[in-house]
Amino acid sequence: MSNGQWYPPEWPDRIRALAAGELTPAAPKRAATVMLLRDGADGPAVHMLRRRTSMAFAGGAYAYPGGGVDPRDDRPVRWAGPSLDRWAERLGTEDTAVAQAVVCAAVRETYEEAGVLLAGPTPETVVGDTTGADWEADRRALVDRELSFAQFLERRELVLRSDLLGAWARWITPEFEPRRYDTWFFVAALPEGQRTRNASTEADRTVWIRPAEATAGYDKGELLMMPPTIATLRTLEAYGSAADSLAGSAARDLAPVLARAELVGGEVVLSWPGHEEFTKHVPGGGPR
Secondary structure: OOOOEOOOOOHHHHHHHHHOOOOOOOOOEEEEEEEEEEOOOOOOEEEEEEEOOOOOOOOOOEEOOEEEOOOOOOOOOOEEOOOHHHHHHHHOOOOHHHHHHHHHHHHHHHHHHHOOOOEEOOOOOOOOOOOOHHHHHHHHHHHOOOOOHHHHHHHHOOEEEHHHOEEEEEEEOOOOOOOOEEEEEEEEEOOOOOOOOOOOOOEEEEEEEOHHHHHHHHHOOOOOEOHHHHHHHHHHOOOOOHHHHHHHHHHOOOOOEEOEEEEEOOEEEEEEOOEEEEEEEEOOOOOO
């Protein structure tokens, strides 16, 4: 493998089974992930976590905080920022409840996995410190689904700051994967006074890294990543600050990216439309 593209050995067989009509695609579950940014002397850095090698899916790969939408994420919450109608239009969802659930999932998962909370006592403020035993108890209750995000915000008398998020991209897990996600990627700046930590049981390491440094590590085969991760990192390289990235998010295309697998003369060709660098040709054995 010349770069760090994550490629499971079972993919070729699953792709062939799908092409032969022997595999029924699973319905993708909605999910959200956040590229958390902070400014430094050398430019903005992004917060990433490395998935434990023991994980069945993408073990050892670097990713951003995120996860699936909780069925309760569409419950009414105290809301600040663009209206749900505007978010639904931006995210390309069928209704406002879905839009709220995706945005809530982005904020909730960032808090659950990185300890960073994009919410405040008022629509103009942000929580400055999320450390302490009481905060940790609430975070654990969220992770264990003993507490919904709406209940958490109500208990803390907090307003969700949707204006601190910028929608960046949307990727859908390939049809031949057994576990599929329809994932929206967001950008956000680390709130002043808050700090990240590895709060995820799925990660064995977290780093702050400049996008250009991360992409260079991937290109050398030193950092393992999935196509959506490296693709979004490459697009972040053009921005000189976290604020620039957030402002630039308004012009980002959110058309879903879905991998395409074709059988061409007995060879499997796996591609992601618009992202030629990820194309794989699989003859009888592994990818090349």
